[in-house]
Amino acid sequence: MADILTEDPKAVSRRNFIKGVIAGGAAVSSAGYLFRASSVHAQGSGSAERLITLNVNGQQRRVDAMKQETLAWTLRYKLGLTGTKLGCDRAECGACTVLIDDVPHYSCSVLTHTVRGKKVQTIEGLAAADGTLHPVQQGVIDEQGFQCAFCMSGFVMATVGYLKTNPNPTREQLAHGISGNLCRCQDYDKILTAMMKGAENLRKVQHA
Numbered sequence: 001m002a003d004i005l006t007e008d009p010k011a012v013s014r015r016n017f018i019k020g021v022i023a024g025g026a027a028v029s030s031a032g033y034l035f036r037a038s039s040v041h042a043q044g045s046g047s048a049e050r051l052i053t054l055n056v057n058g059q060q061r062r063v064d065a066m067k068q069e070t071l072a073w074t075l076r077y078k079l080g081l082t083g084t085k086l087g088c089d090r091a092e093c094g095a096c097t098v099l100i101d102d103v104p105h106y107s108c109s110v111l112t113h114t115v116r117g118k119k120v121q122t123i124e125g126l127a128a129a130d131g132t133l134h135p136v137q138q139g140v141i142d143e144q145g146f147q148c149a150f151c152m153s154g155f156v157m158a159t160v161g162y163l164k165t166n167p168n169p170t171r172e173q174l175a176h177g178i179s180g181n182l183c184r185c186q187d188y189d190k191i192l193t194a195m196m197k198g199a200e201n202l203r204k205v206q207h208a
């Protein structure tokens, strides 16, 4: 992402930017978010740490996690998986959504120690080994969904999780299924169109 962000903006097409973002999450931050991250880290310092093994994106990852540490914090700041975003950090916005045993969860509100023995999947774990994007990620490209894309990882993960239970939803059903995710840019109609396209892409792949 860094090279994309430092290039001449005029030389970077929106399509390429979105493609880079959805493969690994947007490099977007805000002063409020950074302040909150610092204070959480400060609270944790001095606490006893424990070395645990997590199954993240199919890999066994050893990590020191404090007892009060959230999964979002571990993913972003211990494992470098910054595609998972922290928006509200209090179970309201869905930006931090990841799959735990195939079910969407707000990772800001899950303690890391509770996911031992479970399967965690983040936006970085969606694409195939050869780089082929997940059909829902491809739906974002197809429909040019999202504005700033801060909320995108969460919406994509929530949609991937929802489609495991209802692979052929109506627009209304999908809207309800991912209603736990908020978009600060209020781009809901376009997001839903992109997610519906992702659902269609997924059905094509599954029935190919």
Ligand code: FES
Pocket (backbone or CB within 6 Å): 085, 086, 087, 088, 089, 090, 091, 092, 093, 094, 095, 096, 097, 106, 107, 108, 109
């Ligand atoms: S950051 Fe987790 S729900 Fe908002």
Ligand code: FES
Pocket (backbone or CB within 6 Å): 146, 147, 148, 149, 150, 151, 152, 182, 183, 184, 185, 186, 187
């Ligand atoms: S596109 Fe900006 S927060 Fe959703």
